[in-house]
Amino acid sequence: MKKKELHIIKKDTPRDIIKKSIFTFIFIFLSVFLSYSVINESFLLSYEIGKDRISSLIKENDNNIDIIQKKDKEILDLKKEVETAQKIHKKYKQAVLVDIISVDSLKKDLREKDQQNKKLTSELNFYKKITKDDNKEKFQIHVKDLEIKRVGDTENYDYNFLIYTLNSSGKTTKYKYSIELSGKDSDISKTLQFSQISTNKKKSSKGKISYKEKIKGVLSIPKSFIPETLHLAINSKKSTINIDYEWKNIYITSNISALNKQFSSY
Numbered sequence: 001m002k003k004k005e006l007h008i009i010k011k012d013t014p015r016d017i018i019k020k021s022i023f024t025f026i027f028i029f030l031s032v033f034l035s036y037s038v039i040n041e042s043f044l045l046s047y048e049i050g051k052d053r054i055s056s057l058i059k060e061n062d063n064n065i066d067i068i069q070k071k072d073k074e075i076l077d078l079k080k081e082v083e084t085a086q087k088i089h090k091k092y093k094q095a096v097l098v099d100i101i102s103v104d105s106l107k108k109d110l111r112e113k114d115q116q117n118k119k120l121t122s123e124l125n126f127y128k129k130i131t132k133d134d135n136k137e138k139f140q141i142h143v144k145d146l147e148i149k150r151v152g153d154t155e156n157y158d159y160n161f162l163i164y165t166l167n168s169s170g171k172t173t174k175y176k177y178s179i180e181l182s183g184k185d186s187d188i189s190k191t192l193q194f195s196q197i198s199t200n201k202k203k204s205s206k207g208k209i210s211y212k213e214k215i216k217g218v219l220s221i222p223k224s225f226i227p228e229t230l231h232l233a234i235n236s237k238k239s240t241i242n243i244d245y246e247w248k249n250i251y252i253t254s255n256i257s258a259l260n261k262q263f264s265s266y
Contacts, residue, residue, distance in 0.1 A: 140239040141165055141175055141209065146232065148219075149252040157219045163234065164212035171210060175236040178204040179219065183227040183247070190225065197221055227251075 122144060146161035165173060178194040195203050197219045205217065221227065227247040234241040 141173065141234055141236050141241060143232065143234065143241060143243060146230075146243075146245055146250050147252050148230070148247070148250050151218070155220055155223055157221055158216070159219055160214060160216045161232070162212060162214055163209060165209060172208040173210070173236050173238065174206070174208050175234055176204045176206045177215065177232065177234040180231040180233075181219075181221065181225070181227045181247075182229040182231065183225055185222070185225045192221070192225065 141163050142165070144162050144164075147159065149158050150156070151158055159179070163175070163177075179197070180194060181192045181197060183190065183192075193203070194205075195201055198205070199218045199220060205215075207213065207215070230245045230247060230250060232241070232243045232245065
C-alpha cells in the first residue's frame, strides 16, 4: 500500500502578518506618491504652457492697441489737414468771386463806353454828310438807330427808328415802309408780314420827309413766335432800302435781362 502524502499548511504567525501589512502599506504609499508626482508634474507643465500663451496674447493685444492708437492719430492728423485745405479753398474761392465781379463790372463799363463811342461816331458821320454841299444823293433816305421794346407783359412791341435825307432845301420826299419778322413758331420756321403784325393791319405805312423824321409804331407779335430777324424795307422815288437786323441786336430789354444777355455773350 502506498503511503498517503500529507500537505501541511503552515499558518502565518502574527509577525508575518505585520510584515505583510507593512509591505502593503509601503506599496500603496509609493503608488499614490508616484501617481501624485506624475499628475502634479502634468499640471505644472499645463500651467506653464497656459501662462506663456496668455502672456503672448496679452502682448499681441497690447501691440494691436498701439497700432489702433497710431491709426487714430493718423486719422486725426488727416482730418486737420483736410479742414485746413478746406479753409484755404474757401478763401481762394471768395477771392476768385471778388475778381470775377470786378472783371464783370469792368466789362460792363467798357461795353457802355463802346456803345457811347459808336453813337457819337454815328452822330458825327451824320452831321458830316449833312454839311457836304456837293452830295449828289441828298434826296436819298437813310436809316439809323432801329430799336424794339416790349410794352409791359403784353404781346405788343414799340419800335422806332430815324430816317433822314441830306436835303436842306425844304422839299419833301414821299416814302413808304414795311417790316417783316422771321423766326420760329413751335420750332417751325415762319415769316410774319407787316399786315399780320402792324396795328393798322396794312401792308405798309406811308409818310413824307424833308430832312429827318423819327418813325414810331407798334408791332403785335404772338407769344408763341420767337423772332430771329427783322427785315425793314423803305421805298421812295430816289431810293430803295432793304435792311436785315438780328433781333438780339435791336431788342431793348430790362436792366436785368440786358445784364443776363451780356453775361451770355462771355
